[in-house]
Amino acid sequence: MIYRKLGSTGAQVSAIGIGGHHLGDVTTLDEAIQLVHEAIDAGITFFDNAWEYYNGKTETILGRALRDGRRDKVFLMTKVCTHGRSGKLAMQMLEDSLRRYQTDHLDLWQIHGIVYDNDPELAYAKGGVLEAFDQAKKEGKVRFVGFTGHKDPTFHLKMLELGYPFDTVQMPLNPFDSNFHSFERQVLPEVNRRGMAALGMKSMGGTAWGIKAGVVQAEEMLRYAMSLPVATTICGTDSLHVLHQNLRVVHSFQPMTQSEMEALRARCAPTAADGRFEPYKVSLRYDNPMTRMPHGFPFDDTQREVTEMLDQASGPWLVPETTPVTPGR
Amino acid sequence: MAEQERQNQQGEAIPELDRRSFMQEGMASAGAVIATSALRRQIAVAAVPSQMTNKGADQISRRVLGKTGEQVSIIGLGGYHLGTVHSRDMAVRLVQEAVDAGVTFFDNAWEYNDHRSEEWMGLGLQGRRERVFLMSKVCTHGRDKNVAMQQLEESLKRLGTDHLDLWQIHEVIYENDPELHFAKGGVVEALDQAKKQGKVRFVGFTGHKSPVIHLKMLAHDYPFDTVQMPLNCFDATYRSFEQQVLPELQRRGIAVLGMKSLGGDGQPILYGVVRAEEALRYAMSLPVASTICGIDSLDVLRQNVRIAHGFKPMSPQEMQALRDRCRSSSGDGHLELFKTTKKYDGKVGREQHGYPPPEQLPI
Numbered sequence: 001m002i003y004r005k006l007g008s009t010g011a012q013v014s015a016i017g018i019g020g021h022h023l024g025d026v027t028t029l030d031e032a033i034q035l036v037h038e039a040i041d042a043g044i045t046f047f048d049n050a051w052e053y054y055n056g057k058t059e060t061i062l063g064r065a066l067r068d069g070r071r072d073k074v075f076l077m078t079k080v081c082t083h084g085r086s087g088k089l090a091m092q093m094l095e096d097s098l099r100r101y102q103t104d105h106l107d108l109w110q111i112h113g114i115v116y117d118n119d120p121e122l123a124y125a126k127g128g129v130l131e132a133f134d135q136a137k138k139e140g141k142v143r144f145v146g147f148t149g150h151k152d153p154t155f156h157l158k159m160l161e162l163g164y165p166f167d168t169v170q171m172p173l174n175p176f177d178s179n180f181h182s183f184e185r186q187v188l189p190e191v192n193r194r195g196m197a198a199l200g201m202k203s204m205g206g207t208a209w210g211i212k213a214g215v216v217q218a219e220e221m222l223r224y225a226m227s228l229p230v231a232t233t234i235c236g237t238d239s240l241h242v243l244h245q246n247l248r249v250v251h252s253f254q255p256m257t258q259s260e261m262e263a264l265r266a267r268c269a270p271t272a273a274d275g276r277f278e279p280y281k282v283s284l285r286y287d288n289p290m291t292r293m294p295h296g297f298p299f300d301d302t303q304r305e306v307t308e309m310l311d312q313a314s315g316p317w318l319v320p321e322t323t324p325v326t327p328g329r
Numbered sequence: 330m331a332e333q334e335r336q337n338q339q340g341e342a343i344p345e346l347d348r349r350s351f352m353q354e355g356m357a358s359a360g361a362v363i364a365t366s367a368l369r370r371q372i373a374v375a376a377v378p379s380q381m382t383n384k385g386a387d388q389i390s391r392r393v394l395g396k397t398g399e400q401v402s403i404i405g406l407g408g409y410h411l412g413t414v415h416s417r418d419m420a421v422r423l424v425q426e427a428v429d430a431g432v433t434f435f436d437n438a439w440e441y442n443d444h445r446s447e448e449w450m451g452l453g454l455q456g457r458r459e460r461v462f463l464m465s466k467v468c469t470h471g472r473d474k475n476v477a478m479q480q481l482e483e484s485l486k487r488l489g490t491d492h493l494d495l496w497q498i499h500e501v502i503y504e505n506d507p508e509l510h511f512a513k514g515g516v517v518e519a520l521d522q523a524k525k526q527g528k529v530r531f532v533g534f535t536g537h538k539s540p541v542i543h544l545k546m547l548a549h550d551y552p553f554d555t556v557q558m559p560l561n562c563f564d565a566t567y568r569s570f571e572q573q574v575l576p577e578l579q580r581r582g583i584a585v586l587g588m589k590s591l592g593g594d595g596q597p598i599l600y601g602v603v604r605a606e607e608a609l610r611y612a613m614s615l616p617v618a619s620t621i622c623g624i625d626s627l628d629v630l631r632q633n634v635r636i637a638h639g640f641k642p643m644s645p646q647e648m649q650a651l652r653d654r655c656r657s658s659s660g661d662g663h664l665e666l667f668k669t670t671k672k673y674d675g676k677v678g679r680e681q682h683g684y685p686p687p688e689q690l691p692i
Binding site (some may be wrong): 115117118146152179180183269270271272273274275276279282283284285286287292295296297298 | 492502503504505506539541565566568656657658660661662663669670671674682683684685690691692
């Protein structure tokens with residue numbers, strides 16, 4: 001496994017991470033736990049998640065997989081999902097996450113889904129989520145903090161300009177991105193200039209449609225993302241097969257040369273230009289309903305995540321473990 | 330407004346707005362004060378009305394078209410919707426009545442409705458051509474200038490004229506469009522050639538997708554006379570043309586043509602966010618030369634003419650209040666589906682780019 005420095009934090013993390021959302025897509029709980037164990041055995045330390053994924057199911061799965069002495073082998077992250085609501089609600093969400101993880105602290109806590117024009121202002125508002133960051137750090141419940149979002153580089157830049165000392169910034173990074181509302185061109189240099197750690201995600205374009213269309217191959221996409229100046233690349237891993245495939249790429253990893261990267265960007269440019277291979281940037285259907293709801297935006301009940309959210313049972317093999325937080329109070 | 334009427338007949342399409350009240354309280358108290366003041370600072374630049382020749386309470390006022398020396402009516406007749414009218418005779422009557430009411434700005438595009446839009450407008454303008462400022466758009470979507478010149482001849486023939494007052498590059502909406510249009514032998518060379526031949530007087534470009542792409546076009550410093558773009562009270566918080574492109578056009582003295590004043594499909598009116606009249610008045614109060622309106626019936630025409638008669642621009646305070654009112658519901662772009670979906674992207678353009686049609690995309 002390759003390890004890299006996490007910005008200016010002094011911590012090191014594995015060059016690929018396990019994405020939390022896809023843990024909820026693994027067929028059985030046993031396979032999900034096995035996936036986490038194998039990943040740790042292979043040297044992966046970075047584990048992503050969010051309070052709102054599958055109504056908390058993915059945090060609970062990860063918590064189960066990490067008990068029995070594995071918690072201290074990983075760099076554990078989750079995201080807080082206030083979406084503009086109060087710091088007090090954020091602290092309640094943190095308690096939920098810690099309980100599901102069966103741990104007393106997170107290594108990294110990030111604001112989930114900075115995807116709307118007013119999200120930066122809401123995050124920075126008095127009584128907002130950033131005050132919860134300060135408090136959680138002071139109480140020793142989180143070591144480092146950051147934010148995430150998949151929509152538009154403008155919002156990321158606004159978050160940075162407003163000046164909070166984030167440790168990490170998570171964003172979509174792939175060769176389509178470099179041609180369309182580009183995080184790579186606009187945000188990545190700024191994050192590195194500030195000594196923060198960049199966390200890459202959506203290395204396959206979120207839905208892998210560019211791969212299915214035959215424009216690019218999975219391996220070169222992952223290699224491209226890993227060749228950028230990032231601390232880690234978070235990979236949606238929903239089966240042991242995918243885990244093994246990603247590990248193979250890491251084991252033989254050599255960073256792409258500048259000219260290889262340029263050639264790949266150029267290959268992607270013509271199909272990147274309408275954004276369909278990065279649907280999270282253009283389509284309303286890739287905004288999590290839990291993100292839309294606090295903003296008062298209507299949502300589409302044919303969308304998978306909406307079904308998930310409305311499905312209180314959360315799957316036959318796992319009873320929801322936590323009492324829902326009363327939002328907005 | 331045509332859409333508004335149509336949508337109103339489909340009551341079941343109204344989304345459940347009750348959800349909106351759910352969970353909003355905490356958020357409003359946390360952010361509203363900072364949010365509003367920050368937005369106000371960003372927008373103040375844009376709210377300067379441009380010169381208007383007020384022609385009295387029963388006349389449609391005109392405004393100067395950038396640096397061209399021309400004047401055009403403050404509302405324009407959109408070509409796309411003309412081709413969706415149920416009969417040719419009705420379309421002809423609509424054009425004639427619009428001209429007689431004092432509408433001078435006529436919009437169209439080579440590709441609208443399999444050319445029906447241009448043909449019907451041509452018929453309606455017989456004997457009235459000299460009373461209007463006639464525009465059409467060229468639809469190369471990346472192809473070369475010969476295609477453009479061929480399309481120009483076809484547009485002239487269908488519109489029944491020997492020249493266009495304005496010829497614009499249609500639908501600059503893909504990230505690589507500016508590069509394709511300015512390529513050697515591309516459509517921009519056709520603009521030069523057509524001007525030289527006297528077949529078009531002025532030139533510009535249009536697009537409904539992203540301010541970034543408009544700015545890329547402007548960065549080439551070509552002397553465009555006009556730029557057309559979506560302008561409405563929902564635009565300010567999502568990939569905003571008003572904030573990002575409008576000031577740049579004013580700085581360059583290029584005429585601004587507004588479109589999609591009702592959000593493209595009238596949905597915001599259906600949602601109850603705004604009324605049609607205030608949405609149109611907002612768009613017309615911006616520093617634009619004309620606001621192009623989708624008009625597909627005499628009712629809609631008469632309604633818009635009524636709004637235009639004796640039009641007084643909204644005050645900056647009224648405009649700000651309207652933006653503030655729209656803000657909470659428009660920040661994700663769902664009231665401007667031309668920006669957030671592919672369903673407004675024309676078939677010819679997608680084909681030329683090698684993109685699948687919107688109905689094949691799950692986005």
